[in-house]
Amino acid sequence: MEQTMTVNGWEFQVITLLGHGKGGYSWLVSREGREYVLKQIHHEPCDYYVFGDKLEAEERDYQRLRNAGIPVPGLLDIDRIQERILKEYIPGRTVCDLVAEGSLLQECVTQVQALSKAARDAGLNLDWFPTNFIPFENRLFYVDYECNAYMEEWSLEHWGLRYWTRTPEFLEYWKQHSGK
Known part of the structure; x- marks a missing residue:
């Protein structure tokens, strides 16, 4: 496991893997005492779901959810080259x-x-x-x-x-x- 990951040149300390879903791996990361979620897009096959551009979908869906009034963590940054998304961290248990x-x-x-x-x-x-x-x-x-x-x-x-x-x-x- 990497000890650090970057988003658009900003370095974050990796704390732990939060989860692995259909579209990516989500890591709890920190920078300057603040915690975030960094999602690394993956391209692993999924038998029951067809993906297009995952980054574009994340950005579009974030707006659709906000427009619908669904409480979601804030989308803070997108690193298109590394296919990474930086989100607000919502602490707690699922x-x-x-x-x-x-x-x-x-x-x-x-x-x-x-x-x-x-x-x-x-x-x-x-x-x-x-x-x-x-x-x-x-x-x-x-x-x-x-x-x-x-x-x-x-x-x-x-x-x-x-x-x-x-x-x-x-x-x-x-x-x-x-x-x-």
Whole structure:
């Protein structure tokens, strides 16, 4: 693992890997005492998703989400040459972790249902998987920028909510990915 990574010439200290998704690796990084998320785009194949220009999609989707009123971390910088994105860091544990330990507050479910309505009204679906949401200061943030045209089969109600409680699908996912 690199100890530092750069975005447009600015050097950041790597703290830890936060996650690996369809489009990239997200790292917690710091500079001058502040923490950020640095997303490194990857080009690994994905059997169930077709990508175009990932950087362009991230930038476009960020604007679409903000226009829809979805709370997301701020987009701070894009390094097109290295295919890196610098985002605001939203501290806290993911909804996935909270579901696994049985401590997800009903307030989070109420907020994600409101986000679902706002997204649907804007003609969008988010990636409703609970690893993409972090409650912070009484507000639920969507920490990914991925969004797609609304399709009922991929809505929160028809797909996502099955992973927001300790359903058999969630427990199988947790068993495979938590190392427990």
